Amino acid sequence: MRDSTAIAIGGFDGMHIGHQHLFRELGERGTIVVIETGYANLTPKKERENYSHYPILYIELEDIRHLEADEFISFLKEKFTKLQKIVVGYDFHFGKDRKYSFDDLRELFDGEVKVVDEVSYEGDSIHSHKIRTKIKIGDIKGANDFLGHNYTINGPLVAGQGIGKKEFVATINIDAREYLTPKEGVYATLTRIDDDEHFHPSVSFIGHRVTTDGSFAVESHILDGEVLCRDRARISFVSHLRDNKKFNTKAELKKAIECDIEEAYKRLKLLQL
Numbered sequence: 001m002r003d004s005t006a007i008a009i010g011g012f013d014g015m016h017i018g019h020q021h022l023f024r025e026l027g028e029r030g031t032i033v034v035i036e037t038g039y040a041n042l043t044p045k046k047e048r049e050n051y052s053h054y055p056i057l058y059i060e061l062e063d064i065r066h067l068e069a070d071e072f073i074s075f076l077k078e079k080f081t082k083l084q085k086i087v088v089g090y091d092f093h094f095g096k097d098r099k100y101s102f103d104d105l106r107e108l109f110d111g112e113v114k115v116v117d118e119v120s121y122e123g124d125s126i127h128s129h130k131i132r133t134k135i136k137i138g139d140i141k142g143a144n145d146f147l148g149h150n151y152t153i154n155g156p157l158v159a160g161q162g163i164g165k166k167e168f169v170a171t172i173n174i175d176a177r178e179y180l181t182p183k184e185g186v187y188a189t190l191t192r193i194d195d196d197e198h199f200h201p202s203v204s205f206i207g208h209r210v211t212t213d214g215s216f217a218v219e220s221h222i223l224d225g226e227v228l229c230r231d232r233a234r235i236s237f238v239s240h241l242r243d244n245k246k247f248n249t250k251a252e253l254k255k256a257i258e259c260d261i262e263e264a265y266k267r268l269k270l271l272q273l
């Protein structure tokens, strides 16, 4: 990483299509420099490493936010002694009061500064904050179109209420509190168990179990057979099926879950065509 000749700089929470355009400019010996703001919740921390083969250096915003432009460049050159190229996007700002832009980098850096033009999807500029808004309103398709991959959360296995298997269907419950919670409801998903390579077709519920104990849960029911999850699971959201609902009886909830299973099958099957 220290031998890198090119770096791309930014917050890189989404690791979305716009960010991928920056990475394409890095060449063979590149590094991604992530400025950690503390509020990344689409692709928190080291999860970013799943979306690029480049090494990543994490820098705390607190350590650089006070720097003047020349100090920022010195800071980068100290970390990367062979630095020849800096890649940023059209709206990148840095330093004290975010008052510096790529113009200052171009003026002060003695190498190449590559500025990537605005990347849009169907005329709409792609940004992490817009992806967060889409996820919060359940627009998973819109979020995935901007991301260029399925919105995916991941976390350790936790105990459920213990009634799923007996009264409804078996589910894997995870704690994914580092991630932004999609709109409460039911989704067609793909679930990866432990370190398996394979993603299982699944239907997932995320929200407060208003029909039973009212507690918050993230749970996934695997559609292609019984599985054993030991440690953790990764849930990729494909499509929103319906909102969370309070049912009058457990029998009604069970019926709704059966419909959800059928609908999830259909949506996931469509994907394979």
Ligand SMILES: Cc1cc2nc3c(=O)[nH]c(=O)nc-3n(C[C@H](O)[C@H](O)[C@H](O)COP(=O)(O)O)c2cc1C
Residues within 6 Å of the ligand: 159, 160, 161, 162, 163, 164, 165, 168, 169, 170, 171, 173, 186, 203, 204, 205, 208, 209, 210, 211, 212, 213, 217, 219, 220, 221, 243, 244, 245, 246, 247, 253, 257, 260, 261
């Ligand atoms: C596909 C699916 C849809 C669900 N929909 C709802 C719902 O609309 N309202 C609700 O209160 N709980 C819903 N649940 C959550 C159930 O209440 C939960 O699975 C049940 O309480 C068993 O939980 P346990 O696995 O922790 O024992 C849903 C669960 C699944 C798997």
Ligand SMILES: Nc1ncnc2c1ncn2[C@@H]1O[C@H](COP(=O)(O)OP(=O)(O)OP(=O)(O)O)[C@@H](O)[C@H]1O
Residues within 6 Å of the ligand: 009, 010, 011, 012, 013, 014, 018, 019, 021, 022, 087, 088, 089, 090, 091, 092, 116, 117, 118, 119, 120, 125, 126, 127, 128, 129, 130
């Ligand atoms: N749509 C885009 N087109 C081109 N460059 C982009 C785009 N979005 C972000 N970038 C660039 O990627 C780097 C990382 O930016 P940043 O982390 O602020 O992404 P963002 O998606 O705009 O996030 P937020 O919505 O939280 O501001 C910056 O250099 C930025 O200029």
